[in-house]
Amino acid sequence: MDAFVSRKKRRLSQSRAEASAGPSEASCISNPDSSGEDSTDIKIAILLSLFPNLKQENLLDILVSCDGSVEAASSLLSSQDSTSPTPFKKRAAPSSTLGVQTSLSPHILTKAKDGSLTTLSETFIRRKPLSTKKGQTLHLYSPGDIAAYTPCTIIHNFLPPEEANVLLVELLDESKHFSRYEFQLFNRTVQSPHSASVYVSTPEEYRQQTSEYTYGGTYRSNVREATPQLRSISRKVQRVVNEEIQKRIREVYPDGKKLKYQSPKEWRPNAAFVNCYDGPAESVGYHSDELTYLGPHPVIGSLSLGVEREFRVRRVIPRDDEEDAGEIATEEKQSPPSKAINEQKSSSRVRADLQGQISIHLPHNSLLIMHAEMQEEWKHAIVPAQTISPHPISGNRRINITYRWYRDTLHPRYTPRCLCGQHAILRCAQRKQETRGRYMWMCYAGYQPGKEGCSFFRWAEFDDDGNPVWTHKQNEEDVAPALANFAASQ
Numbered sequence: 034m035d036a037f038v039s040r041k042k043r044r045l046s047q048s049r050a051e052a053s054a055g056p057s058e059a060s061c062i063s064n065p066d067s068s069g070e071d072s073t074d075i076k077i078a079i080l081l082s083l084f085p086n087l088k089q090e091n092l093l094d095i096l097v098s099c100d101g102s103v104e105a106a107s108s109l110l111s112s113q114d115s116t117s118p119t120p121f122k123k124r125a126a127p128s129s130t131l132g133v134q135t136s137l138s139p140h141i142l143t144k145a146k147d148g149s150l151t152t153l154s155e156t157f158i159r160r161k162p163l164s165t166k167k168g169q170t171l172h173l174y175s176p177g178d179i180a181a182y183t184p185c186t187i188i189h190n191f192l193p194p195e196e197a198n199v200l201l202v203e204l205l206d207e208s209k210h211f212s213r214y215e216f217q218l219f220n221r222t223v224q225s226p227h228s229a230s231v232y233v234s235t236p237e238e239y240r241q242q243t244s245e246y247t248y249g250g251t252y253r254s255n256v257r258e259a260t261p262q263l264r265s266i267s268r269k270v271q272r273v274v275n276e277e278i279q280k281r282i283r284e285v286y287p288d289g290k291k292l293k294y295q296s297p298k299e300w301r302p303n304a305a306f307v308n309c310y311d312g313p314a315e316s317v318g319y320h321s322d323e324l325t326y327l328g329p330h331p332v333i334g335s336l337s338l339g340v341e342r343e344f345r346v347r348r349v350i351p352r353d354d355e356e357d358a359g360e361i362a363t364e365e366k367q368s369p370p371s372k373a374i375n376e377q378k379s380s381s382r383v384r385a386d387l388q389g390q391i392s393i394h395l396p397h398n399s400l401l402i403m404h405a406e407m408q409e410e411w412k413h414a415i416v417p418a419q420t421i422s423p424h425p426i427s428g429n430r431r432i433n434i435t436y437r438w439y440r441d442t443l444h445p446r447y448t449p450r451c452l453c454g455q456h457a458i459l460r461c462a463q464r465k466q467e468t469r470g471r472y473m474w475m476c477y478a479g480y481q482p483g484k485e486g487c488s489f490f491r492w493a494e495f496d497d498d499g500n501p502v503w504t505h506k507q508n509e510e511d512v513a514p515a516l517a518n519f520a521a522s523q
């Protein structure tokens with residue numbers, strides 16, 4: 034499509050060299066998979082000659098918002114009047130802060146179809162999504178582009194360098210104890226293509242994580258107590274994630290209000306999943322994170338250390354919008370037969386190809402915030418890499434910490450059990466237009482290929498703030514102990 038702005042990665046870095054301090058700072062929307070196209074460079078050059086006072090990355094933002102049309106971008110810029118809340122800034126000298134590059138996207142006025150002016154931040158959610166070319170990957174580098182086109186925020190160089198290195202060394206040592214998650218596939222037990230462990234604050238929580246909470250339908254065997262660095266860093270993660278949540282609400286969400294079902298409370302992480310990817314082949318496939326204990330519209334803070342790897346995201350397309358009309362979507366079926374799930378898997382691969390995906394590069398010491406709209410509407414993955422650049426401390430390894438907030442109100446003592454006696458899992462209907470966005474409690478076994486699940490299904494009810502409204506009977510005496518917030522338990 035025309036809105037797709039592509040160019041050779043190397044060429045872009047070169048063309049940006051004079052405007053940025055280094056390659057990691059480059060604001061670029063590129064598609065290294067496509068054949069070399071100069072059109073974007075030429076379009077930017079035309080716009081620069083017409084609006085010499087504007088910064089190149091802002092012109093690129095506007096060009097993208099105008100579906101790649103120079104004429105539309107130029108008339109939009111000409112229509113920018115003096116009543117604009119934030120006048121365009123003059124082209125500034127390159128920033129010396131590596132990896133942190135600001136974008137003016139949230140302040141730029143753009144014209145809606147009805148002729149009214151809105152800020153570009155409003156168009157993040159109003160305009161039709163930026164779609165990628167079929168089967169291709171759109172690489173986003175700058176924090177501004179990532180915030181505009183994905184449900185994520187990235188903060189480069191998050192910790193002081195020494196602190197990040199100490200944490201990396203500590204977790205590399207911990208990774209000796211990590212294990213691979215096992216699951217059933219075609220009657221075979223398969224292992225996850227990376228290793229992991231979950232971290233909690235106290236011995237009591239260790240007990241709960243191994244005997245009450247489940248993950249992928251089973252009790253966890255690999256739970257560890259949070260290390261000193263994991264705890265102390267969680268304070269910073271908590272502060273910054275809360276700031277970014279508020280910023281997202283103000284600048285991106287409709288009417289500057291939190292999403293329906295999103296918690297209005299402070300985000301307070303009380304569990305951390307730590308993953309280790311040892312070498313370029315280790316990965317995690319496309320998935321959304323399990324909502325069972327996180328609840329609707331959860332926010333996750335994800336810190337990357339060691340080798341840089343690619344984090345890919347793609348939007349889940351409702352079935353009615355898809356080109357692949359023959360698709361079998363079983364996600365919302367009450368009792369999904371396992372055969373259909375296999376068909377669904379291959380069909381969703383077709384869908385991913387049709388849609389394309391967005392790649393976010395996660396260098397050492399970067400914090401990625403997956404915002405409230407992420408898990409319900411998008412899927413994410415760490416894809417196997419062709420090549421990696423070894424890290425001076427970790428060699429070929431990448432460590433990732435996802436800080437999570439397990440909600441007290443979704444403790445496993447309160448959540449429903451299915452007919453097989455297992456803990457039901459919470460999912461969000463994604464594919465069918467008529468049920469998209471509704472939550473449901475389901476038997477997990479039905480999602481394990483080769484296993485027959487029970488027919489347990491119940492719509493999940495939540496109030497506007499994401500607190501469960503239980504329709505099953507609760508044992509009022511059985512008050513579950515809450516997990517301790519990392520920062521508070523130091």
Ligand SMILES: O=C(O)CCC(=O)C(=O)O
Binds near residue numbers: 413
């Ligand atoms: O390694 C990453 O960045 C992502 C990990 C992830 O998606 C997960 O733990 O659920």
Ligand SMILES: [Fe+2]
Binds near residue numbers: 320321322413
């Ligand atoms: Fe995930």
